[in-house]
Amino acid sequence: MVPPLVLDIDGTLTDADGHLDPRAFDVLPSWDAPVVLATGKAFPYPVSLCHYLGLPETVVAENGGVVLVEGDVTFAGDREDAQAAADEFVARGGDLGWGPADTVNRWRETEIAISLDADEALLREVSAEFDLEVVDTGFAYHVKSPGVEKAVGLEHVCDRLDYDPADFVAIGDSENDASTFGVAGQSYAVANADDVAKAAADEVLEDSYMDGTLSVLQSLQES
The missing domain is CATH 3.90.1070 (Hypothetical Protein Ta0175; Chain: A, domain 2)
Structure with a gap:
């Protein structure tokens, strides 16, 4: 069985030019566990990405300011x-x-x-x-607003889906992922990550962008 995932988008599911890596469509639609897209982007972006990937709309947007899970939207921040x-x-x-x-x-x-x-x-x-x-x-x-973090959003998702944040594998690239890395069971910073993310992650990957993310996902599928 594969673990649930909490994935950043920019710098993590994209290439160096900021474009969505098409390999996301090869692996994420068939992932046999919840996939949470946790991003700093405005709310419609991860919702749209879930739609095109064929994933349930489970998102933490705006750095934790908006959470969508099982059709319910909650807001934090001003x-x-x-x-x-x-x-x-x-x-x-x-x-x-x-x-x-x-x-x-x-x-x-x-x-x-x-x-x-x-x-x-x-x-x-x-x-x-x-x-x-x-x-x-x-x-x-x-x-x-202070205290609005991706980790808080993930905890809300977990409450609704009856998971523990420690069940999740997290992958990201930026300081806004550090809070998620702090509550996830296993966390990875792609090689292009900033220093804050690298310091917070359990492991810093050798590969950047989607190359790094895909290396983790393939390893999880094989284990």
């Missing part, structure tokens, strides 16, 4: 506070970096994401004034 901080950041000369359409935040419900090209020092200063955290996922800075 989008209004995050938006207020982002507005103040812009008022002081900052730039969110996404252009007028801002498809990065358009459907985001519990936090605000800002381009890595932004003024990090100013962003952190403003966020602290609003008692908010800034998390660098390697793809964006996320302004969010």
Whole structure:
């Protein structure tokens, strides 16, 4: 029997260009245990990916801000506070970096994401004034409420599915995966992971991106 999985998306199921690796379609649809997609992306992204992979819609989105399990959606974090901080950041000369359409935040419900090209020092200063955290996922800075973590979302999923977080194998690449690594039974950081993720993981893989993830999944299938 294979274990349940909690998988990051960007940097973990993608290639170096940020594109979804098609090999995800070879292994995940037939995985004979729950698969949780846990991501910093806005809520619709992992839901859509579950749909196209043919997986049950079990997701932890927006770094734990939104959880969907068995058709039930729960929210954590305060989008209004995050938006207020982002507005103040812009008022002081900052730039969110996404252009007028801002498809990065358009459907985001519990936090605000800002381009890595932004003024990090100013962003952190403003966020602290609003008692908010800034998390660098390697793809964006996320302004969010304290205590909102992927691990908390996974624990909620486990409560609904009657699993223990220690039953799960976690794979990720960023500091927002560290909390998940702390509660999962076994955790892996792909080789392209940041230092925080590598320090939190049980094992750092030799391969990057989907190559690293696939090496774990194939090993689990063979064991």
